[in-house]
Structure formats: C-alpha cells, structure tokens
C-alpha cells in the first residue's frame with residue numbers, strides 16, 4: 153500500500169498499464185514533456201518513451217479521431233482532453249464515430265480507448281474550465297462513462313476502463329485531485345464499471361452522488377448527524393451503465409432519496425436517477441425523490457461560484473426537508 | 478511603407494520575414510519612412526510602456542491573490558499597439574486572449590479587463606467599447622465569428638475590416654482552417670493575425686506543424702499571406718496598414734503571421750522552466766519590442782530614457798486606480814448567475830432561483 157492522491161493514483165494506473173501492455177499509448181495537449189497541466193501524466197514520457205507518451209497538435213477533434221484509427225487496428229489509446237470544455241471540439245468524433253463504430257460495423261471493429269477529461273468547478277478557473285459534461289456522454293449510446301471520487305477508485309476504475317473493450321469516458325473531478333489522500337494498493341486491481349458503491353449505511357435517507365460531490369455530502373452527513381439523521385450514501389461511480397440494482401435496493405430500504413450533482417439540472421444525471429428510483433422503488437417511497445443540482449445556468453466565473461457550487465449546508469437542508477416530509 | 482509591390486518581394490512561400498529595424502533599433506530597410514510622424518511614434522512608445530506596465534502589474538495582482546489566472550502579454554506588445562494604431566472605429570476586433578494593447582485601443586477599459594480576470598462576467602460587457610468581442614477561451618473558435626462578421630460588413634455595405642487574432646497553436650484546430658476558407662470563399666475583409674509566440678503552453682511550434690512557416694497556410698486558401706517580425710513595431714504597423722487597406726479595398730481576407738516570443742509564462746498557473754531553457758529566453762529578450770523602439774527613439778534623440786522611471790510611476794498610479802475599480806466592484810449576487818441567459822427568464826429558472834433564495838433566507842445567509 154502507498155498513500156496517494158487522485159493525481160498519483162491515475163498516474164499509477166497508466167504507468168502500470170503502459171508497462172504491461174505495449175499496445176497502449178498516451179497522448180493529448182501538453183501531456184508529454186510537461187506531464188499535463190495538472191501533472192497527471194508526469195514522468196510517463198521519460199519512463200515509457202516519446203513514441204508512447206506524447207504531445208499532439210492542438211486539436212481535440214484530431215486527438216479523438218486519430219485515436220479511433222489506432223483503436224480499431226489493435227492499439228489502445230488513452231487520450232486526454234485538457235479540460236471539460238475542450239472536449240466539445242471533439243464531440244463529433246466521440247458521438248458520431250467512437251461511440252458507434254462497433255455498431256456500424258456490426259462488431260467487426262470495436263474501439264478500446266479511454267478519453268480522460270478533468271471536469272467540474274470549484275477551482276476558480278476561467279470560462280470553459282469548470283464544466284460537468286457527463287450528461288452529454290451518458291446520453292450517447294455506445295459510450296461508458298465513469299467518475300471516481302477517491303484515489304482507490306480512481307486507480308481501479310482507470311485500469312478497468314483501459315482493459316474495457318469499449319470506449320470509456322473517464323471524468324476526473326479536478327477539484328479533489330489533490331484534496332483526498334488514501335492508501336492505495338501498489339499492484340493492479342479493477343473496480344468494475346457499472347457498479348455503484350454503498351459508502352455508508354444509514355436508515356433515514358439515501359443520498360446518491362459522485363465525483364467531487366461525495367465529499368460535500370459527507371460533510372453534510374456530519375451536520376445532520378447532530379440532528380439524529382442517518383444517511384445511506386451511494387457513490388454512483390458509473391454514470392453509464394447505471395447500477396439499477398444497487399440504487400433500487402438502497403431506496404427500497406430507506407424510502408427517501410436525494411440526488412446531488414454539480415451538473416445542471418434539466419435532462420441531467422439526476423433526472424435519470426430519479427426515473428430509476430421510480431421504476432425500482434416507487435412503492436417504498438415515503439417522499440418524492442428530490443434532486444439538488446447545479447442551476448440551469450452557465451457555470452459562473454470564480455466570483456459567482458459561491459452561489460453555484462453546492463455547499464454541505466445546502467445538502468443538509470435538503471436532507472432535513474426530505475426526512476421531515 | 479508596405480505596398481502591393483513590397484508584398485511581391487515578401488512571399489510567405491519564400492520564407493521571407495518583413496522587418497524594418499533590427500534588434501538594435503537600426504533600420505534594415507534603407508530609406509524606409511514610417512507613415513507615422515515622430516509624435517505618433519513617441520506616443521506609440523508610451524503606449525507600449527503603459528501596456529507592459531499594466532500587464533506586469535496584472536501578474537503581480539494575481540501573485541498577491543487579488544486576481545485569478547491571467548495570461549501575460551510580455552514580449553508581444555508591439556503587435557497589439559500597432560494593430561491599435563491601424564484599427565478604426567468601425568473595424569471589428571476579434572481577440573483570442575492575449576492582446577491587451579489592442580483591446581485598450583478599441584476602448585475596453587483596463588478596469589474591465591481586471592474585473593474579468595478577477596472572475597466576473599461583467600468585465601466582458603465593455604461599456605464604452607464597440608465592435609470588440611470578449612475573450613474567446615476555446616482556441617480558434619473565434620475565427621469563424623470573424624469570417625461571419627466580414628460577410629456581414631460586405632452584406633451591409635460597410636467599408637471596414639475585421640481584425641482576428643489567434644496563436645500558433647491555434648493553427649492546428651479545424652476552426653482555423655474553416656475560418657480561412659470561409660473568409661476566402663466569401664471574399665470577407667478579414668485580417669487574420671497569427672501571433673506566433675513559439676509555444677502553445679509547453680508545446681513548441683515544431684510539434685505543431687511541418688509547414689515552413691505559418692503564413693503559408695493562407696496560400697492554400699487562396700489568400701495573400703505575410704510573415705512579419707512581431708517584435709518590430711514599425712514592421713507590424715506597415716503591414717497592418719497595408720492589410721487593412723487591402724482587405725477593405727479588395728474585399729478580401731489576408732493572413733499575417735507575427736513572429737514573436739511569449740517571454741512570460743503561458744498563464745500565471747504555468748511554469749516555463751519545465752519545457753524551455755533560459756538560454757532561449759535570453760536570446761529572445763535581446764529582441765524585445767519595447768527595448769527596440771526605445772533604442773531607435775534614443776538614437777533619433779526623440780526620447781530621454783531618464784524620464785522613463787517617472788512616467789512609469791505615473792502609469793502605475795493610473796493602473797492601480799483601474800484595479801481598485803475592479804476590486805471594489807459590487808458584490809457578485811445571484812442575479813449575476815441567473816441573468817442574461819434569455820431575453821425573458823423562463824419560469825423554471827425563476828423557480829430554481831427562488832428555491833435557492835429560500836435556502837439562503839433560512840440559513841441566515843450561508844451559501
């Protein structure tokens with residue numbers, strides 16, 4: 153075991169896989185010499201060579217499209233979109249080709265690749281550096297979408313994503329890149345894609361969240377504990393495939409559900425989760441399932457983030473309202 | 478002066494760089510004359526000093542924790558001041574994010590620039606500046622807007638040009654190529670300016686392209702293309718004057734590659750020592766655009782360097798005052814988040830805002 157933060161855990165997963173599987177390459181903007189603007193690929197070029205870890209020209213559509221070519225011919229590219237907002241120029245390649253190639257060729261070709269994207273707000277960044285695009289990708293048939301919330305999960309989920317035969321969007325909650333440290337096994341292990349995790353058991357209410365919001369919910373849990381409320385916390389981990397069984401079973405136990413996402417509300421992941429809850433636990437519900445999400449607004453520049461980002465106090469407020477419904 | 482004849486002898490395909498004065502501020506084109514008079518040149522030098530001071534102070538404010546991420550302009554200021562001298566009121570300026578001097582020339586207030594980089598959208602409102610677009614963070618995306626603006630100028634029968642900026646790294650994006658092609662096919666009067674500062678964050682130009690220079694990219698789209706010394710304000714002014722005139726008269730786009738160097742970090746979050754040598758930085762420091770004009774002026778006895786310190790001190794006061802306007806801007810409130818999305822706020826947004834206000838009221842102001 154070794155103490156790591158998320159950045160180190162993600163780096164470690166790539167390092168292990170690069171070592172083990174020569175078909176893997178890592179590329180994107182500034183990932184080589186610089187080791188990425190967040191230093192997530194630091195040291196990988198020196199260790200594994202310029203042919204396997206390298207800087208590409210500045211073009212996201214180019215990065216994604218070329219990765220498809222590599223992937224269908226037996227390589228396994230891990231590509232980086234420098235920030236969430238810069239995955240949008242790659243949208244055409246991701247939605248129109250990467251997600252569909254298996255289907256279009258009736259299984260003759262498949263696209264084993266990982267698209268890593270630092271995402272989310274709360275870091276006082278410029279415009280287009282704080283987006284939560286998971287709904288776009290989760291909405292797209294043919295993609296898998298995962299989001300870790302701890303270093304342990306970050307490593308295991310990334311290894312699973314790299315070993316997955318299909319394209320995986322791997323969203324990295326940049327706000328907690330260095331905020332959480334944890335003991336992580338030094339060897340290889342997988343966290344299965346499509347499985348949520350029950351982080352803590354509780355009787356009164358189920359809260360479902362993922363990524364950087366997990367930590368905020370945990371802070372809220374401390375606040376409501378004083379009021380005698382016990383929370384069952386679920387880390388979704390996979391936006392898609394969604395873990396219907398775990399969600400259904402959990403809400404059947406508590407009868408109450410709150411979904412917390414930083415992503416804006418309409419047509420977002422929280423809406424999907426509430427549908428699943430209605431389908432799986434309707435008769436056990438003691439209150440209408442509730443979502444606490446980002447507003448349906450552009451995520452503001454730093455001075456406005458204090459309004460937009462969801463605080464533990466707001467989560468606690470919603471928990472209390474639901475429990476007292 | 479740079480005219481259509483000069484253009485013939487500065488073909489991008491021949492890799493020829495248009496330069497008027499060398500790093501020592503000595504003319505390399507014999508008998509060259511500026512279309513600017515001495516007074517205007519001295520004023521241009523003052524403007525260079527002003528933006529350099531403002532830019533360096535912006536970095537300092539960021540270091541003091543009074544501003545967020547900021548992209549320094551250091552070393553590239555001559556391009557912006559020269560563009561400012563040429564752009565007219567009815568011309569459009571379409572920036573990337575590293576053209577401080579050009580924004581100010583268009584009437585953007587320094588306090589607005591500071592406000593924006595302090596993290597407030599109101600800094601993009603440009604109360605008194607018209608025909609200048611806000612910072613475009615997604616690289617090269619703004620260039621297509623420029624081609625559309627150019628089409629609109631033609632359509633509306635206006636004799637004006639669009640000045641559109643992009644970096645060397647930006648020439649790799651698809652939008653760059655689409656924008657040049659559209660402007661050319663549509664005969665749009667756009668002056669495309671590539672600020673080739675040798676780097677896209679850590680990635681050097683050589684990893685961005687195998688073209689022998691960036692100006693040649695215009696040739697493929699059927700447009701005139703010129704490579705200029707971006708640290709030579711006379712050369713930049715000559716070429717911008719020609720390019721504007723050419724674009725407006727012929728209703729054609731034109732491409733300028735301004736060869737320069739990003740002397741500072743990519744942004745205040747970047748550490749260039751990871752990817753380039755101090756020898757390289759020192760080589761380019763010798764070609765500094767401000768120093769170069771200073772040497773020319775001094776030789777011509779148009780400038781007394783000993784007055785500079787006092788002048789800069791007065792600039793610093795002005796700049797501090799502008800910063801204070803930004804720093805004391807009204808508190809960011811919830812309407813700043815919900816505003817400006819639609820002409821009329823949909824009920825669902827009103828409901829979300831209300832929910833939030835209910836929480837704030839119940840929490841005693843805790844957000």
Ligand SMILES: Cc1ncc(C[n+]2csc(CCOP(=O)(O)OP(=O)(O)O)c2C)c(N)n1
Nearest residue numbers: 238575614615616644645646647676677678
């Ligand atoms: C579409 C997009 N991808 C990535 C980025 C992140 N990014 C910001 S600036 C930059 C490098 C830009 O280089 P260049 O075009 O040469 O302009 P310079 O910064 O040198 O002025 C990158 C990759 C971005 N802003 N937009």
Ligand SMILES: [Mg+2]
Nearest residue numbers: 644645676677
């Ligand atoms: Mg550059």
